[in-house]
Amino acid sequence: xxxKDRLRCLIPAVGKLLDHCxxxxxxxxxxxxxxxxxxxxxxxxxxxxxxxxELEKLDLSLDHLAQQxxxxxxxxxxxxxxxxxxxxxxTGLGRAPLSDSAIQKVEELSGYCSLEIDRQSGKRGSRxxxxxxxxxxxxGAEAGLVVNNNxxxxxxxxxxxxxxxxxxxxxxxxxEIGGSFRLPDVMRAGGxxxxxxxxxxxTYCSDYxxxxxxxxxxxxxxxxxxFKLIGFVAAVPLVELVNLAAVHDLLVVDDIGSxxxxxxxxxxxxxxxxxxxxxxxxxxxxxxxxxxxxxxxQGGIIVGKGALIAKLKQNPLTRALRIDKLRLxxxxxxxxxxxxxxxxxxxxxxxxLRQLSEIKRDAEALxxxxxxxxxxxxxxxxxxxxxxxxGGSLPGEEIPTALVTIEFFHSDVxxxxxxxxxxxxxxxxxxxxxxxxxxxRTIRTADHGVIVERFRNLxxxxxxxxx
Ligand SMILES: *Cc1c(COP(=O)(O)O)cnc(C)c1O
Numbered sequence: 001x002x003x004k005d006r007l008r009c010l011i012p013a014v015g016k017l018l019d020h021c022x023x024x025x026x027x028x029x030x031x032x033x034x035x036x037x038x039x040x041x042x043x044x045x046x047x048x049x050x051x052x053x054e055l056e057k058l059d060l061s062l063d064h065l066a067q068q069x070x071x072x073x074x075x076x077x078x079x080x081x082x083x084x085x086x087x088x089x090x091t092g093l094g095r096a097p098l099s100d101s102a103i104q105k106v107e108e109l110s111g112y113c114s115l116e117i118d119r120q121s122g123k124r125g126s127r128x129x130x131x132x133x134x135x136x137x138x139x140g141a142e143a144g145l146v147v148n149n150n151x152x153x154x155x156x157x158x159x160x161x162x163x164x165x166x167x168x169x170x171x172x173x174x175x176e177i178g179g180s181f182r183l184p185d186v187m188r189a190g191g192x193x194x195x196x197x198x199x200x201x202x203t204y205c206s207d208y209x210x211x212x213x214x215x216x217x218x219x220x221x222x223x224x225x226x227f228k229l230i231g232f233v234a235a236v237p238l239v240e241l242v243n244l245a246a247v248h249d250l251l252v253v254d255d256i257g258s259x260x261x262x263x264x265x266x267x268x269x270x271x272x273x274x275x276x277x278x279x280x281x282x283x284x285x286x287x288x289x290x291x292x293x294x295x296x297x298q299g300g301i302i303v304g305k306g307a308l309i310a311k312l313k314q315n316p317l318t319r320a321l322r323i324d325k326l327r328l329x330x331x332x333x334x335x336x337x338x339x340x341x342x343x344x345x346x347x348x349x350x351x352x353l354r355q356l357s358e359i360k361r362d363a364e365a366l367x368x369x370x371x372x373x374x375x376x377x378x379x380x381x382x383x384x385x386x387x388x389x390x391g392g393s394l395p396g397e398e399i400p401t402a403l404v405t406i407e408f409f410h411s412d413v414x415x416x417x418x419x420x421x422x423x424x425x426x427x428x429x430x431x432x433x434x435x436x437x438x439x440x441r442t443i444r445t446a447d448h449g450v451i452v453e454r455f456r457n458l459x460x461x462x463x464x465x466x467x
Contacts, residue, residue: 007055011047012062014040020066031073039069071422080425082447086401086439088351089258089391093428095291095298096391097347098330102296105333106326115325131328134335138261139275139286141303145312146290146331147321150257151181153287153300157253158190158218160315161308165217167192170203170236172229173222177257177392183222192218202234205244212248219245221283223257223273225392242282251284251308258391259288259301261338267353269389270397275303284308290327292391295346296334297327351441352389356400362440363402366448370404373456379407387441399441406436416458423454 017023017040027033043065047055081093089095098106118125128146135144147153158167167187174196176182187194193215197207208219219241229235238254245252260272272293278286285308290299300321302312312318323331337345344350363382370380383405386398408416413436420427430437438451 007052007060008048008050010055010060011044012060012065014044016062017044017065017069020062022063022066022070026070026073036069036073039072043069043072074422074424082425082427082451083442084427084429084438084440084451086385086387086403086430086441087390088348088387088442089292089389090428091391095289096295098297099295099334099337099346101337101345102330102333105329109325109329113325113329115328127322127325128328131332131335134332134339135301135303138335138338139279139303141275141279141286142306143309144301144303145309145318146323146328147300147302147318148323149291149298150255150259150287150289150300151186152321153302154186154253154255155190156312156315156317156321157285157287157302158187158192159317160312161251162190162192162217164191165193166195166213166215167218167220168195168197168208168211168216169220169222170198170207171196171200172198172203172233172235173220173224175222175224175226177225201229201232203236204234205236205240208236208241208244212244212250216248216250218251218253220253220255222255225257238278238281238283245284252282253285253287254278254283256286256288258292259290260293262343264293269352269399275301279303289391290331290334293348293389294334295348297323297330299323299327299331348389351387352399354441356402359440360402362443362445362448363404366438366440366443366451367404369448369452370406370455373452373459374406377409377411377459377462379409381405381407385437385439387439401439401441404438404440406438407434408436411462419458420454425450427451427454 014037018037023036023040027036047058047060050058083090083093085093087093114125116125116127117123128144131146132144135141135146147156169183169187174183184194195211195216197203197211221236221238221241238252241252244250254273256273256275256278258272260274261276263274264270264272275286275288283304285302285304287300287302288294290296290301294301302309334346337343344353360382367380367382374380381404383403385401385403387401388398413431413434417429417431417436420429430439443451
């Protein structure tokens with residue numbers, strides 16, 4: 001029976017693989033047997049669908065297959081990451097790390113908490129009353145509301161005020177942000193008709209004015225976030241849109257994206273629109289993310305006119321887009337850090353404002369520690385480099401930093417970077433001109449030991465392969 005599909009017969013049975021010591025210890029470590037079993041089945045099914053010619057090229061040993069299954073399980077689970085990329089708000093790595101006080105608040109409120117109850121009367125209350133008060137105090141707006149993320153904030157506004165009506169946007173602001181967020185798509189989902197005006201590089205107030213019809217409901221301004229128009233460009237200042245909207249009885253909505261809550265130029269970090277400036281300029285509603293420059297948990301913040309926020313709350317979508325108590329807890333603590341003037345309690349600002357001399361000291365220390373396990377296989381140096389704020393904020397704005405650079409004599413740098421990403425905790429680095437770069441701005445000093453240990457293990461693995 002094994003003559004025709006000679007190699008297919010060598011594919012092990014499910015039970016054999018399930019009994020392998022690697023798989024057994026995987027299950028003992030807490031991974032559900034059912035999940036492992038499904039993965040084993042699908043792995044073996046895939047192999048059985050291959051021809052002998054294809055199977056010939058593969059390693060069908062139990063050890064190898066077990067390793068594959070373990071690697072796949074590890075790949076799928078959410079894992080802690082040491083961020084050596086120097087990108088402070090890295091969307092792929094979960095954007096803003098939470099502050100200690102936010103984490104403490106989450107812990108405190110993770111049991112029962114007064115989420116939606118009025119403590120005085122014991123009757124049902126509002127879940128975001130306190131957050132709204134903090135937002136009002138911070139931004140100078142009349143009212144505030146928090147939803148799932150900034151995309152949801154925009155969707156809610158469009159669905160409430162622009163369903164089957166027209167929304168005017170400059171062609172220079174029809175942005176795509178990180179793959180799945182494209183402004184024209186959100187418009188469609190919100191039931192609004194998008195009216196594009198101006199050209200890619202220049203839009204004037206008269207362009208908006210000429211496009212206004214009976215059907216118009218909103219003049220929408222969108223922060224271009226992740227790209228920069230330079231050269232022969234013109235955009236309409238928010239104040240002019242506000243004046244135009246007043247004449248025609250329209251709403252001005254300003255999506256400022258990253259949502260800075262203070263003037264970044266004060267710290268030499270370039271210029272980003274602030275929520276306060278938008279409110280002061282007279283925008284009716286301002287939306288931004290809670291996990292970009294605010295430095296909190298995922299969320300979409302809307303601030304603006306009280307009557308409009310009240311209307312948003314009546315939209316049934318608000319219920320579908322609301323956030324849970326844990327994120328509210330984290331956001332409350334995050335906003336408190338601003339109100340108490342303790343900016344560097346927030347990890348993103350602590351990292352962004354770190355002194356270069358301090359980062360250099362860290363880089364020297366890490367490089368010296370890495371020299372020991374790597375001395376025969378790589379050249380380890382400290383170099384100047386640049387970090388980025390990320391999260392679509394300040395494109396082109398670069399913050400000076402110090403890097404540890406590792407140039408391997410024999411190993412493939414891409415392979416080493418992949419091995420670092422696959423471990424626990426995962427370590428993310430950059431690669432440039434064939435060197436592995438570790439940016440110390442985004443790494444806690446307390447994590448140096450783990451990094452050195454991982455390089456030592458990788459180095460041991462390599463030397464045992466060679467011998
Ligand atoms: C990031 C961004 C969004 C999307 O925000 P999420 O909170 O990720 O949904 C929308 N608009 C602008 C201008 C942005 O920069």
